[in-house]
Amino acid sequence: MLEFIDTHAHLYDEQFKKDRKNSIQNAINEGVNKFFLPNVDSETIEEMLVLENQYPENCFALMGLHPCSVKQDFEKELAVVEKYLNQRKFVAIGEIGTDLHWDKTFWEQQKEAFTIQIQWAKKYKVPIIIHCRASFQETVELLAPHAGEDLKGIFHCFGGSENSAKTIMELGFLMGIGGVVTYKKSGLDTVLPNVPLEYLVLETDSPYLAPVPYRGKRNESSYIPIIAQKLSDIKGITLEEVSKKTTENALRLFQML
Template identity: 40%
Template sequence: MLVDTHTHLNAPEFDEDRDDVIQRALDAGVERMVVIGFDVDTSRMAIELASRYEGIFAVVGIHPCYVQDAQEEHLGDIERLLSHPKVVGVGETGIDLHWDKSTYRLQDRFFRRHIELGRRFNLPVIVHDREAHDEVLSILDTEQASDMSVVLHCFTGDLAMAKQAITAGYFLGFGGIVTFKNSNLGDVVAGVPADHLLIETDAPYLAPAPFRGHRNEPAYVVKTAEAIAQIRGLSLNELAQITTQNAQRVFKHL
């Protein structure tokens, strides 16, 4: 069994064939999928999908690129969603300095509020980090997040950052970038302790080779798993067992 620990099946790119996409994932051995919210509406949709499919679970939150359109009351909406039995995490949250640095203070505030919610509800926090490695680790440190479950999703840092994150007890999610010819993640993937390793798609984004440039989907997490298994000298079954056990440690009800 494989687990796609980070997918956006609630994105409009799947509106025409969502059920078929889910069936292809199941046929490929991806028996668990964690659907991540961008905002209140997509968080609700993640819960709706989780309610319909046994193997789908929801994470609810407000993405850092969406905070400029969010109100304080939306955090209250997210908090109320956290009590749903198929909600297994908070996020995605974090810092994104690629698109709009002007919202940094707002991103910082929402990030800290998500961490607070994760602690209060005893749920993992799923962290988005784009061109903000130092900022993300600093905020996690000041919020003492090492005493809770944290996933640095779509990890793109170097080995030194990975070791720093692992020392704090965080999990690292690796996606399709690992399969790219120009990827610098080989040393990181090889050097991460097995018990901190997760696999994901971030679908519909960042499709792995040989699907790069096309819409990503959960079935393609197999390609990422194969690449990581090769880097680490493991069989696909061994890698699947390791990453599934890790996912079940992070997301308690998978």
């Protein structure tokens, strides 16, 4: 069986409360045997760490403050993140970044929180998982001064243009390819043929952004092979190549190779 990695799954989310065990087992049955769990804020940490503890071979917790959880009191939230980073090793810091899609009220705070967490990633020598929605250029401007060999990561939920892809590659970052790749109007079918496979990893963002034919329903890590198949179709390569290379890319990034 082919092996896959889901580099971005909120499996601790409330939506999985009734059947979390089944959902994870279904994914493992499909060859998806590692799940990276990005944190949102102080309210998600406990459930996330419980899940990691239950599946030490499969689930790996990340630590960070999501931009949509950055409010007036964001320093308190960041203090919680820092406390955990001091206590134990996390494979990455995330998900962090900026979001101008819903609310611009705390834009200045978002920028500050992102920058602080980038600095922590360099301090702890771990990659970052970047969330940027309706704010790609702004995110790049904040990231660029810190970019270099000592800062790696993933632009999660990539759905951008060829220029965006080029910028991400120049920064030495990877692109997270999820359910959006199966959407007719995503435009990724024209962008991804020109992106070398070594810059791509697979993700679901479960329970959000399910691929076609499950669009609009709860997303599952077991749908990773659907995303992988679409990527192999777009790039004109075998599913085996997608499996092997995206798995290697993820393991290398998370320092597990």
